[in-house]
Amino acid sequence: MAEDEITTPRPVDDAELAIEGALRPVSLAEFVGQQKVRGQLQLLLDAARIQQRPADHILLAGPPGLGKTTLAMIVAHESERPLRMSSGPAIQHAGDLAALLSSLTPGEVLFIDEIHRMARSAEEMLYLAMEDFRIDIMVGKGAGATSIPLDLAPFTLVGATTRSGMLPNPLRDRFGFTAHLEYYEPAELERVVGRSASVLGVALGDQQKAEIARRSRGTPRIANRLLRRVRDYALVHAGGAAADIAEVRAALELYDVDGIGLDRLDRAVLDALVKRFRGGPVGLSTLAVTVGEEPDTVESVVEPYLVRIGFMARTPRGRVATPEAYAHLGVPLADGALDFR
Known part of the structure; x- marks a missing residue:
């Protein structure tokens, strides 16, 4: 093999990037699941369109992977407005938020992911911005400090959070609509898998779709991730774009995903709890040390699903x-x- 073949990286395939982007629906009509939330959002957007004004601020709350970012993109698309994206951890000073807000164009949709992780000073600035489309800039320090008001272009804020309880009440109350996203039913996930499979060019039967959906923990993001692994397995081992049920199961077993969606870490926690500690009770820190993970990882990644399925x-x-x-x-x-006492 020539040296340039080793050292020259392969260019990213634009077609593959386009396919990955196509996995996200672009309208509420294409969005699968969350029927009640979709109806509520449609009414909110239609009313704003009729009145020719920016839509009310929207808070999307729910576990990771259920489509909060996708819904924010859909709000901008159906409003025919540009979308600006940021995240709570990136806004650690009031000045960061001031620079972001002052650069918005009229009617623009601002999406802030993990909004509960914003700095407190930025949250307090956001109160006035959301309500009156104005912020106060402090100039100087001490007794000579003065406040300069700065008018903002009207905008729609779409906030996403996995922990709505961590949002201060004054911020939560300024959202005109709060949507609570729920885990998906298997039938809904089958539709998600079917749509994504057609975009990725993978031929799947109903049995294969149901198998992937059953192991996806009620989460579309996981369903799409498992589908990609099935596609890779079929491509490598079968040389084509079709996957039978045996190949689907073999691909998922290769990645340690069992019949109900438990992965390696989930089973390690269960094994430790059942076999090492005879079912408990056992403290979170002790359990985390036993499986070699951080307590936060066990509490935020493993526990929610194990509690939800009753394990x-x-x-x-x-x-x-x-x-x-x-x-x-x-x-x-x-x-x-x-002994639950």
């Missing part, structure tokens, strides 16, 4: 495994293992 319970004394967890692992129920 784990959180009690005042610690985490406890349920009979369903024992049954899934094929372990006999330990005596006294389910």
